[in-house]
Structure formats: structure tokens, C-alpha cells
Amino acid sequence: MTLGLGVWWWTFPSKLALEPAVGLLFLGAWLKLVEAKDRRDGYVFIYTGFVLAASVFLFHQTLWQAMLVLLGVVMGFSALLQFELDSESGKQPSRWLPVAAVTLAIPITLVWFLIFPRIAPLWAIPLAADVSRMGMSDTLRPGDVSQLGRDASLAFRVEFGGEPPSYNQLYWRGITLGRFDEGTWRQHRWLNQTSQRVSAPELMVSDSDRRYTVLQKASHRHWIYALMPSVTSDDRVRIYPDFTLKTRWPITSDMAFDLSLLEPIAVNPVISATSRRVETAFPVGLNPRSEALVRSLAIPGDIGATIDRVLQWYRSQPFVYTLEPTPISAPDFVDRFLFDTQSGFCEHYAYSFVAPLRLAGIPARIVGGYMGGEVNPLNGTVAVREMDAHAWAEVWIEGLGWMRYDPTGVVAPEHVQRGALESLEDAGGFLTASPLSLMHLRHWRWINRLRLSLDDLNYRWQSAVMGYDRDRQVSALTRLLGQISPARLLALFAIAISVTFVPVIALFMVRYYRHNRQPRVRAVQVLDRELRRLGIVRNPGETLRAAVTRSQHSEHYLERAVMLSDALAQAEATLYQS
Amino acid sequence: MQMVGPRNLGRASWNNWLTRRIPKQSIVTLNQRRLFIFPSAAGLAFLALQVLLLLVAINYQNNLIYGLVFLFGTVLVVTIHLTFMNLHGLTLKAAGGAPIFLGERGAVRFELICAQRSRWSVGYGWQRADLRTQLAGLDRKTLELPITHDRRGRFNAPRFYLETRYPFGLIRCWSWVELTSSTLVYPRPVPPPADERIVPENADGATFRRATSGDELWELKPYERGEPLKHLHWLSVAKGFDPSIKVMGESVGTGSNSIDFEDYPGVDTELRLSWLCFRILEASSLGQKFALKLPTIEQTMGSGIAHRDQALEALSLFRTNDSDSVVRA
Numbered sequence: 080m081t082l083g084l085g086v087w088w089w090t091f092p093s094k095l096a097l098e099p100a101v102g103l104l105f106l107g108a109w110l111k112l113v114e115a116k117d118r119r120d121g122y123v124f125i126y127t128g129f130v131l132a133a134s135v136f137l138f139h140q141t142l143w144q145a146m147l148v149l150l151g152v153v154m155g156f157s158a159l160l161q162f163e164l165d166s167e168s169g170k171q172p173s174r175w176l177p178v179a180a181v182t183l184a185i186p187i188t189l190v191w192f193l194i195f196p197r198i199a200p201l202w203a204i205p206l207a208a209d210v211s212r213m214g215m216s217d218t219l220r221p222g223d224v225s226q227l228g229r230d231a232s233l234a235f236r237v238e239f240g241g242e243p244p245s246y247n248q249l250y251w252r253g254i255t256l257g258r259f260d261e262g263t264w265r266q267h268r269w270l271n272q273t274s275q276r277v278s279a280p281e282l283m284v285s286d287s288d289r290r291y292t293v294l295q296k297a298s299h300r301h302w303i304y305a306l307m308p309s310v311t312s313d314d315r316v317r318i319y320p321d322f323t324l325k326t327r328w329p330i331t332s333d334m335a336f337d338l339s340l341l342e343p344i345a346v347n348p349v350i351s352a353t354s355r356r357v358e359t360a361f362p363v364g365l366n367p368r369s370e371a372l373v374r375s376l377a378i379p380g381d382i383g384a385t386i387d388r389v390l391q392w393y394r395s396q397p398f399v400y401t402l403e404p405t406p407i408s409a410p411d412f413v414d415r416f417l418f419d420t421q422s423g424f425c426e427h428y429a430y431s432f433v434a435p436l437r438l439a440g441i442p443a444r445i446v447g448g449y450m451g452g453e454v455n456p457l458n459g460t461v462a463v464r465e466m467d468a469h470a471w472a473e474v475w476i477e478g479l480g481w482m483r484y485d486p487t488g489v490v491a492p493e494h495v496q497r498g499a500l501e502s503l504e505d506a507g508g509f510l511t512a513s514p515l516s517l518m519h520l521r522h523w524r525w526i527n528r529l530r531l532s533l534d535d536l537n538y539r540w541q542s543a544v545m546g547y548d549r550d551r552q553v554s555a556l557t558r559l560l561g562q563i564s565p566a567r568l569l570a571l572f573a574i575a576i577s578v579t580f581v582p583v584i585a586l587f588m589v590r591y592y593r594h595n596r597q598p599r600v601r602a603v604q605v606l607d608r609e610l611r612r613l614g615i616v617r618n619p620g621e622t623l624r625a626a627v628t629r630s631q632h633s634e635h636y637l638e639r640a641v642m643l644s645d646a647l648a649q650a651e652a653t654l655y656q657s
Numbered sequence: 658m659q660m661v662g663p664r665n666l667g668r669a670s671w672n673n674w675l676t677r678r679i680p681k682q683s684i685v686t687l688n689q690r691r692l693f694i695f696p697s698a699a700g701l702a703f704l705a706l707q708v709l710l711l712l713v714a715i716n717y718q719n720n721l722i723y724g725l726v727f728l729f730g731t732v733l734v735v736t737i738h739l740t741f742m743n744l745h746g747l748t749l750k751a752a753g754g755a756p757i758f759l760g761e762r763g764a765v766r767f768e769l770i771c772a773q774r775s776r777w778s779v780g781y782g783w784q785r786a787d788l789r790t791q792l793a794g795l796d797r798k799t800l801e802l803p804i805t806h807d808r809r810g811r812f813n814a815p816r817f818y819l820e821t822r823y824p825f826g827l828i829r830c831w832s833w834v835e836l837t838s839s840t841l842v843y844p845r846p847v848p849p850p851a852d853e854r855i856v857p858e859n860a861d862g863a864t865f866r867r868a869t870s871g872d873e874l875w876e877l878k879p880y881e882r883g884e885p886l887k888h889l890h891w892l893s894v895a896k897g898f899d900p901s902i903k904v905m906g907e908s909v910g911t912g913s914n915s916i917d918f919e920d921y922p923g924v925d926t927e928l929r930l931s932w933l934c935f936r937i938l939e940a941s942s943l944g945q946k947f948a949l950k951l952p953t954i955e956q957t958m959g960s961g962i963a964h965r966d967q968a969l970e971a972l973s974l975f976r977t978n979d980s981d982s983v984v985r986a
Binding site for chain 2 (some may be wrong): 122126129130132133136137140145148152156159160162163164170172176177180181183184185187188191192195197198200201202328331332333334544545547548579611614616619
């Protein structure tokens with residue numbers, strides 16, 4: 080017990096999040112098993128197991144995990160069944176009974192799933208603390224250890240209404256880091272103020288070609304990764320002035336968001352004085368070599384030309400793209416990176432690109448998100464994985480607004496053109512966090528095809544089950560029922576109930592009648608019914624005639640005597656005279 | 658004397674209602690009318706678990722947890738049917754109990770008859786399901802409800818409880834069944850103290866011995882392998898008892914033994930009956946002829962099992978509500 084609690088204390092540094100709660104539950108269940116002595120303990124153990132099975136879904140929601148949980152639930156019911164059985168007597172009911180019970184429950188479960196109203200969360204909830212694994216963090220510090228490129232798990236999936244944009248346009252923006260504060264890049268403070276959000280409906284386009292759906296995996300964060308500039312009419316989502324999309328509640332389970340991609344021209348390019356001040360701020364004097372470089376490259380009054388010259392300079396230097404760079408955590412990061420180590424990954428390039436521009440008085444910011452993804456040829460969806468996480472820069476250009484620049488693309492063009500999967504292969508540390516991923520074997524053609532088929536299956540699952548929210552509920556029910564009315568919902572239930580019970584009843588009836596239709600069985604049954612009216616049940620092995628003789632002592636024999644002798648004659652005739 | 662309080666009033670009206678709904682019968686088939694069904698404590702806890710998971714599903718907006726909650730709920734509903742079907746159609750029939758002496762551990766016997774499918778884990782008992790049985794396929798079983806009697810006389814079996822929680826223990830389906838089943842309870846045999854016993858004069862000279870053969874059924878003893886089958890007591894075999902061997906005999910001797918209620922004037926009635934009971938058993942085991950004399954009944958001299966049982970029955974029913982039914986001697 081003490082040991083268990085100790086391990087728990089040591090495993091979960093933060094005690095008020097979701098994982099420690101589930102961990103404690105698991106510990107409790109395990110300890111309960113050790114001290115279980117009566118049936119009540121058994122129930123507590125099995126019920127805790129059910130809750131644990133459900134809590135799996137808080138972290139993983141793939142088809143495989145769902146099947147695993149279903150198996151666990153069936154095993155739980157099997158355990159409950161064992162409580163009811165006499166372990167000593169030889170005969171046992173079918174061990175498939177729990178499977179049958181769960182199978183019978185599935186049609187009605189589906190109807191409930193379809194029609195149960197999806198309501199908004201009732202209160203705030205503890206979230207998963209272990210989000211360091213998941214793509215971008217909310218802040219950027221150059222000394223942080225990077226997990227990029229090591230994890231092949233799915234971050235989100237995108238389904239386009241029309242033709243998807245070209246591959247090198249797939250920059251999925253999550254957050255903008257516009258505020259530089261004591262060596263750390265952070266979001267603007269105003270991003271936490273709801274009054275600043277942009278109302279979207281007037282920007283919503285009706286052109287279905289420009290619509291797309293993001294099936295976001297549970298990230299336990301608020302960010303939706305979207306193309307620039309995207310809007311939505313989803314009331315769970317807020318749109319901020321920097322065109323980042325944020326949900327009201329953390330994304331605690333897989334969810335679908337319908338977005339529309341705007342023409343860049345539709346966005347009115349204005350920058351507030353505050354924003355301009357924050358987004359050009361960078362401490363002077365820390366990076367003397369970079370400041371000298373900027374002075375030599377900057378062309379006052381021509382931002383475009385200045386940027387071109389900076390990128391030109393990047394191209395001329397022997398920069399190396401690597402996932403395991405020499406860590407730099409000194410305050411003069413930009414100098415050390417640009418002139419000494421010259422090796423790093425996207426975050427470093429974005430940082431070292433934005434800083435000199437700011438020193439030249441140009442508003443610039445870092446954008447965190449994902450780049451590219453894998454297009455599944457089977458369904459045309461784009462699967463974006465954690466290893467596709469990326470950081471780039473946005474620069475304010477008068478008259479055009481915020482323009483995207485990707486210094487990583489200049490240094491390692493293959494990264495942008497082909498995506499992480501192919502370009503990172505040779506970089507150290509690639510996929511080290513996913514040792515069992517089928518991606519390691521993607522060069523074998525049939526394995527790759529299998530991998531893409533599984534991916535397609537998971538997409539269908541994710542799209543149909545995980546993304547089922549209020550809007551999809553309304554459209555699915557309308558498609559299914561024509562209109563949503565109580566009568567039709569009841570009809571749906573009636574169908575589900577008949578789907579469940581008609582086969583079972585039919586099976587019983589067939590078995591019953593196959594037995595009873597035989598004339599000899601019928602005749603004996605008629606006699607037995609007559610006898611039972613007199614309170615006589617035939618003993619095993621007792622002849623019909625003996626039972627009738629025995630019934631003569633019963634109270635109402637005289638009233639039924641004629642009927643009884645007729646039935647006996649009929650039964651004997653059928654049994655013995657054929 | 659029963660206290661008349663709201664609790665007893667409630668119990669009385671509950672019993673009345675139950676008697677109307679499930680009247681006393683010698684054979685009862687469990688149907689919708691006779692069965693009650695409700696979630697068990699474990700089932701209520703399971704419901705609470707579902708509410709908890711539903712809250713989690715709502716707050717985390719987790720569709721799979723929603724699905725799991727609906728699955729649990731539907732399995733619970735399916736279980737209602739499975740549990741109900743485990744008792745529905747089951748027939749109970751009173752099986753007569755052998756007479757016993759007061760103070761012995763008795764039992765009320767009934768037969769459980771299953772005409773269709775297997776019935777698993779059927780619990781039964783007087784108030785709670787202390788005992789458990791199961792019927793595999795077409796089957797019948799004679800079951801016993803243990804009981805300790807507190808007075809002699811004809812004992813009518815009270816209502817007893819029958820339940821099942823099969824398959825998952827989440828739903829309890831039960832019934833209160835009253836079968837017309839009665840058992841004779843003889844008085845407790847107590848040896849009368851020697852000084853109080855007024856020995857009849859003619860009893861001393863009487864010698865009763867069992868002859869080695871005869872045409873009177875003397876006693877039944879358990880059948881052992883190898884004994885001639887012609888001595889088998891077929892009647893009891895046919896009734897489903899353990900096979901037993903007839904020991905034939907004949908009482909030899911003269912004289913008679915009158916076992917009279919008035920032998921012990923002034924003694925408490927129950928104690929007197931206990932003494933008489935002991936003397937009847939003693940006389941019967943010694944093979945003596947005897948006659949029981951009660952204020953209500955007077956036996957003729959006789960011996961043998963039937964004679965003994967008649968005497969014991971008379972003792973059992975002496976001055977009880979049932980006594981009029983056995984004025985036979």
C-alpha cells in the first residue's frame with residue numbers, strides 16, 4: 080500500500096490532473112484485488128475496472144482501443160456472471176452469455192448514441208497534464224528539448240470539400256508567439272480576452288470547395304490547427320484577431336470542426352499601435368553581431384527587400400537542419416546560433432529569423448503549428464502527425480498584412496517540399512519515440528498499403544464516431560428520419576428493439592414448435608395440462624395411465640373426469656397405435 | 658400477543674395483499690403476476706456508475722464514453738429479461754414432509770419443476786435466499802427448507818422466498834410462494850420419572866417379543882446390498898424414498914399396556930404428552946402391544962408401525978385446531 084502510494088507520488092509530479100486521478104483509481108483497484116475477500120469486494124473491483132475501461136477513452140480513442148475496451152467490458156460481465164454460479168456443480172451455462180448480452184445490447188446502444196442530446200460541459204474539469212508530447216507548447220525557449228520528429232502518432236486529420244491546396248501551402252497554424260519576454264516567446268496577452276475575438280459568420284463563405292473539416296485528436300488544449308485565413312460558424316470556437324482558432328473548452332476528446340478557407344484578400348490588413356509595439360520589441364545589446372548584420376542588410380523603407388536580403392544571407396551560410404542540435408540557452412541565443420553553431424530545427428530558425436527583423440523595426444512573430452502531412456490516396460484525407468510539428472515566421476508588410484516566411488524552407492528546402500516523413504529520415508532522432516510504428520517499414524510496398532488502409536479505417540471511425548457532435552447529430556438524424564420528431568425517434572427505437580429481440584424470439588419459437596408440433600408430444604401435453612388442473616404433475620417415468628389413476632383422489636376429479644379420459648385415450652392412441 | 662403498530666399494520670396489509678396476489682396453492686407456476694423484479698443493490702450501484710460516467714462523457718465531450726454508458730444501460734435492460742426468464746415458467750409443488758418430533762431439525766419440502774430451459778442459480782429460503790440450486794434442462798428437484806418447530810401439531814408451511822439474480826447479479830427477480838404443505842410435529846419424547854409413573858398391574862407379566870417371522874410388518878430398515886429383493890419395501894421405493902427392507906414379525910406374548918393420559922394427573926399437558934410419547938416409542942421398539950388413551954381418543958390394543966403412527970398423530974393433534982380431523986380410532 081505504502082509502496083504503491085510512493086510509486087504513485089513519484090510517477091505523477093502534478094497531482095491535480097487527469098492521469099494521477101486515473102493512476103490512483105488503478106492503484107485502488109489493484110489493492111482491492113489483494114485484499115478482496117467477499118462478493119462486495121468483487122463488485123467494487125469489477126466496477127472500478129469498468130471506470131478504468133472508460134477512462135482509457137480519455138486518453139485514446141482509436142478503433143483498436145475501443146475494441147480492447149469492449150473486450151474488457153465483456154470480461155467484466157463474465158466475472159459478474161461467475162458470482163452467480165455455483166462453482167461446485169458440474170453444469171454451467173454457456174460462457175458466451177456475456178458476449179450474447181453485449182451483442183444484443185448493441186443496436187439499442189447505437190440508437191441511444193445517435194439521438195442522445197449532446198450538451199455542453201457542466202463544469203470545469205481536470206485535464207491531462209502530459210501534453211509535453213503533443214506538438215507545440217504554448218511558449219518557446221531555445222533551450223527546451225525538442226520532441227519534434229520523434230513521434231508518429233496522429234495529431235489531426237483534414238478532409239477537404241474540394242481540391243486540397245498544394246502541398247507547400249499546407250501550413251497548419253496553431254498559435255502565434257508575438258510577445259518576447261525575458262528570453263521566452265509567448266502569446267499576446269489579449270489572446271486571453273474574449274472581447275477581442277472576431278465574429279465570424281459574415282466572413283463565412285458558402286463555396287463548398289473551400290470548406291474543410293479538421294478532425295482534431297484529443298489534445299487537452301484549446302488550439303485548432305487551421306490554414307490561414309480560416310473561419311468557422313461553430314459556436315464552440317472563437318476566432319482571434321491573429322486568425323488563430325481557439326475552442327471554449329479544452330479538446331478533451333476527438334472532435335470535428337468545420338472550417339472555411341477565405342481568400343487572403345478578404346482579410347482587412349490593419350495593425351493596432353499596441354500590436355505593432357509588442358511585435359517589434361526585442362532587447363537591444365544582447366546580440367551585437369546580429370545587430371551589426373541587420374544594419375548591413377536592412378534597406379530602410381523597403382521591408383520586402385530587407386527580408387529578401389536576410390533570406391539570401393541564410394542561404395549563403397552553411398546551416399544544418401538537425402533534430403539534435405547543440406543546446407544553446409544563453410541570453411545571446413541569436414548570435415550564438417547564427418554565427419557559432421549554425422545547426423538546429425524549425426524553432427531555432429524561426430527565432431533567429433524573427434529577432435533580426437524586429438531589430439530592424441519590422442513587426443514579426445513566430446507561428447507554431449504543423450506543416451504538410453501525409454495524403455492518404457484511398458480517401459484523400461491529410462493525416463498530420465506529431466512529427467510534422469513546425470514553426471515559422473510571419474512578417475507584417477504594409478498593405479498586404481501578415482505574410483508567411485519559412486526560414487527552415489530556405490535552409491532545408493526538401494523539408495517543405497516533401498514533408499517531415501521523407502526529409503527528416505536522415506536527421507538524428509527521427510521517430511525514436513515510436514519504435515513500433517509501421518512507418519519504419521513504409522518502404523515495403525504492401526506494408527505501406529496495409530498501413531494506409533488501416534489509416535483509412537481509422538479515419539472512417541474518427542469521422543463517424545469521434546466527430547459526432549450536435550451539428551452532425553442534427554444532420555444525421557434529419558437524413559435518417561426525414562424530420563426529427565418524437566414519433567420518429569420512437570420509431571427508431573422500435574426498430575432497434577425489434578432488431579434485438581425478433582431474432583431471439585424467433586429462435587425460441589422455432590425450437591419450441593419444432594418440438595411441439597410432433598403429434599405424440601402434443602397429445603401428451605394436452606393430457607398433462609388436464610392433469611395439472613387437478614394439481615397432478617407426472618413424475619419421471621410414471622405412465623400416463625398411472626398418473627390419471629393417481630388423479631382420481633384429487634378434489635375436482637369428477638368435474639374433469641370426461642375430459643381427462645378423452646385426453647388419455649387420445650394420447651395412448653397416438654403413442655401406441657401408429 | 659402482537660403489538661399493533663403502524664409497522665405491524667403495514668406488514669399485515671402487505672401479507673393480505675400478497676395472499677390475494679399469490680394465494681396458497683399446492684402447485685404454483687411462476688408468472689408475471691407472481692414475480693417481482695427490481696435492480697439489486699449491485700444493480701443500483703451499477704446505475705450510479707453509469708450516471709458518473711455520463712457526467713464524465715458530458716464534461717469531456719467524449720463520444721466513446723457516451724457509447725459505453727449507453728452500452729451499460731442497454732445491457733442492464735437486456736439483463737432484466739434474462740433474469741425474469743430465469744424464474745418465469747418455473748413450477749413449485751408441495752412435497753409432503755415426513756412427521757418429526759418436536760426438537761428435531763425439520764424441513765419443509767417442495768419440488769422445483771422446470772419444463773423448458775435450464776435455470777441457473779435459484780436461491781430460496783424463509784426470508785432471504787440462504788440456499789441455492791440450479792436445474793439443468795428438463796429437470797425436477799426436491800428441495801428442503803430447514804425449520805425448527807416450536808410446538809407440536811400440524812404445521813402448515815408459511816410463505817417462503819425464492820429469488821434469482823442470474824446472470825449478472827444486477828437485477829433481482831423474486832417471489833413469495835405459499836404452498837399447501839403440512840407436516841405433523843409429534844411431541845418431544847421425554848422419559849417419565851419412575852416414581853411418577855403408575856405402572857399398570859398387568860404390564861409386568863406381559864412379555865412381548867418379535868417372532869422371527871410373521872405376517873405383520875414390524876419395521877423398515879435401510880436396504881443393504883445382497884439382501885433378498887423379495888423383502889424390499891416397494892411402496893417406499895415407488896414414492897421415491899431410499900430403498901428399505903421389510904422386517905416382518907409378530908408380537909408374541911400376553912397382556913397389554915395401556916398408555917393413558919390420566920396416568921399422570923395434575924401434570925402439565927405438554928409434559929404429559931411428552932411422557933406418553935416416550936412410552937409409545939418404548940413399547941413399540943420392544944414389540945409390546947399397547948393402547949393409547951386420551952380424553953378425546955381411545956385406541957384399541959395393537960402393535961406395528963401403523964398403530965404407533967396413529968397414536969403419535971393423536972398425541973400431536975391433541976387439543977389443537979386440527980384435532981377434529983383425526984377422529985378415526
